[in-house]
Amino acid sequence: MADFLLYKQDGGIVTLTMNQPDTRNALTGNTAVTEFADACARVSADPSVKVVVLTGAGSAFCSGGNVKDMQRYRVESIPPMSIRDEYQRGIQRLPLALYQLDVPTIAAVNGAAIGAGCDLACMCDIRIASHAAKFAESFIKVGLVPGDGGAWLLPRAVGMSKAAEMSFTGDAIDAEEALNCGLVSRIVPAEQLMETAYALARRIAVNPGPTLRLTKKLLRESQHVRLDTLLELSAAFQALAHKTSDHEEAIAAFIEKRAPRFD
Numbered sequence: 001m002a003d004f005l006l007y008k009q010d011g012g013i014v015t016l017t018m019n020q021p022d023t024r025n026a027l028t029g030n031t032a033v034t035e036f037a038d039a040c041a042r043v044s045a046d047p048s049v050k051v052v053v054l055t056g057a058g059s060a061f062c063s064g065g066n067v068k069d070m071q072r073y074r075v076e077s078i079p080p081m082s083i084r085d086e087y088q089r090g091i092q093r094l095p096l097a098l099y100q101l102d103v104p105t106i107a108a109v110n111g112a113a114i115g116a117g118c119d120l121a122c123m124c125d126i127r128i129a130s131h132a133a134k135f136a137e138s139f140i141k142v143g144l145v146p147g148d149g150g151a152w153l154l155p156r157a158v159g160m161s162k163a164a165e166m167s168f169t170g171d172a173i174d175a176e177e178a179l180n181c182g183l184v185s186r187i188v189p190a191e192q193l194m195e196t197a198y199a200l201a202r203r204i205a206v207n208p209g210p211t212l213r214l215t216k217k218l219l220r221e222s223q224h225v226r227l228d229t230l231l232e233l234s235a236a237f238q239a240l241a242h243k244t245s246d247h248e249e250a251i252a253a254f255i256e257k258r259a260p261r262f263d
């Protein structure tokens with residue numbers, strides 16, 4: 001079987017493309033999680049990367065877990081404790097890798113984002129949808145709970161009330177409803193999706209890479225710490241930022257009335 005994830009870099013922008021359209025880019029029963037973890041580690045270790053764009057090949061963004069593969073839990077009489085361990089060693093590595101990635105991430109949602117596929121989009125910082133996109137927190141439809149962190153991720157994207165509605169019904173929402181509830185920040189025609197994502201990525205990538213990573217870290221920390229704690233962290237990060245060559249270049253460019261030239 002071909003690699004699940006295609007890794008392509010153009011300047012400071014990395015594109016990760018889920019590339020198993022025959023399974024609608026399902027995340028289980030294959031090497032997807034390991035490849036995501038490896039790709040995120042590669043990005044974090046490469047200071048030249050400033051932003052990541054994630055999308056799917058084919059008509060779907062990501063269909064979530066492979067339902068056919070799940071049948072083995074019943075057929076093979078796997079003990080519950082073993083299933084729990086498999087989740088922790090498997091799919092649960094994905095949010096820990098992608099959500100906590102150092103650099104800004106953009107999900108270019110080209111089609112259906114179902115179950116863990118919806119949660120995958122929520123692991124990204126920014127979500128842009130084509131008109132063909134739809135989203136469903138559909139675990140309840142197959143008698144399961146969100147096993148990949150969706151109960152933590154989705155409320156942070158759409159609020160608790162909408163997350164509860166999506167989780168308890170399992171119903172899909174279209175791109176318009178996703179925009180209205182804040183799940184995505186914009187909708188574009190399918191043929192414009194990737195160029196729109198890249199245009200946004202380029203606007204991000206013109207900025208200083210180290211400071212982008214510090215800014216993302218502050219945004220992530222702000223979701224679970226007190227204000228005084230965040231202020232202390234912000235002061236420490238600002239002290240680091242003041243000593244960067246990028247800050248020096250930005251100040252010089254401002255005084256000289258020219259565009260800054262960052263590495």
